[in-house]
Amino acid sequence: KAGVTQTPRYLIKTRGQQVTLSCSPISGHRSVSWYQQTPGQGLQFLFEYFSETQRNKGNFPGRFSGRQFSNSRSEMNVSTLELGDSALYLCASSPRDYPGETQYFGPGTRLLVL
Amino acid sequence: GNSVTQMEGPVTLSEEAFLTINCTYTATGYPSLFWYVQYPGEGLQLLLKATKADDKGSNKGFEATYRKETTSFHLEKGSVQVSDSAVYFCALSVEFQGAQKLVFGQGTRLTINP
Numbered sequence: 305k306a307g308v309t310q311t312p313r314y315l316i317k318t319r320g321q322q323v324t325l326s327c328s329p330i331s332g333h334r335s336v337s338w339y340q341q342t343p344g345q346g347l348q349f350l351f352e353y354f355s356e357t358q359r360n361k362g363n364f365p366g367r368f369s370g371r372q373f374s375n376s377r378s379e380m381n382v383s384t385l386e387l388g389d390s391a392l393y394l395c396a397s398s399p400r401d402y403p404g405e406t407q408y409f410g411p412g413t414r415l416l417v418l
Numbered sequence: 419g420n421s422v423t424q425m426e427g428p429v430t431l432s433e434e435a436f437l438t439i440n441c442t443y444t445a446t447g448y449p450s451l452f453w454y455v456q457y458p459g460e461g462l463q464l465l466l467k468a469t470k471a472d473d474k475g476s477n478k479g480f481e482a483t484y485r486k487e488t489t490s491f492h493l494e495k496g497s498v499q500v501s502d503s504a505v506y507f508c509a510l511s512v513e514f515q516g517a518q519k520l521v522f523g524q525g526t527r528l529t530i531n532p
Binding site: 308310335337339346347349352354359360361362394396398401402403404405406407408409410411412 | 450452454459460461462463464467469507509511513514515516517518519520521522523524525
């Protein structure tokens with residue numbers, strides 16, 4: 305099976321712009337989670353989607369949003385970019401989101417905000 | 419709240435040395451515990467996991483035992499190789515707003531010298 309794929313892999317934007325990142329989960333996986341990784345804050349949970357519904361969200365401002373499509377692919381959007389949004393954005397998928405179930409990560413999208 | 423504390427890095431060892439990376443956690447309920455590894459320029463890969471107390475996870479010579487009495491999940495390997503150089507993350511999985519999310523430690527950078 306193909307792994308989790310994320311596009312684009314690298315992105316450079318300027319402050320005030322918006323950006324959309326894409327994630328394709330492993331075939332058959334219905335749960336998709338997003339994480340932000342920065343040197344200062346480490347890995348922080350953004351949100352999780354299951355069957356096109358956002359079920360939980362981490363402590364991030366409303367500028368961070370997402371959605372999931374019927375084929376389980378997910379997109380994440382950040383509006384009005386700030387310098388502090390520069391980070392590696394990781395997407396992870398799992399089959400059902402049961403306790404103890406493994407989340408499989410993609411390679412990430414590295415976003416640089418200038 | 420839920421949190422994970424890892425041994426501060428960086429850690430530098432010689433090839434064939436014994437490795438221990440300490441991890442302790444605070445959690446409500448009964449979390450599942452994970453070790454993920456991140457190689458340069460890549461996403462996170464699952465190394466091993468344990469879903470209940472006294473379970474031992476193992477993979478590629480690495481081991482960790484879920485110790486509920488000490489709230490610990492220390493990672494060990496008897497003889498490290500240069501190829502083990504990476505950043506290691508301890509994580510727990512908890513239910514949050516009706517779905518699972520991962521809470522990560524800050525990561526420990528490991529360098530193995532030949």
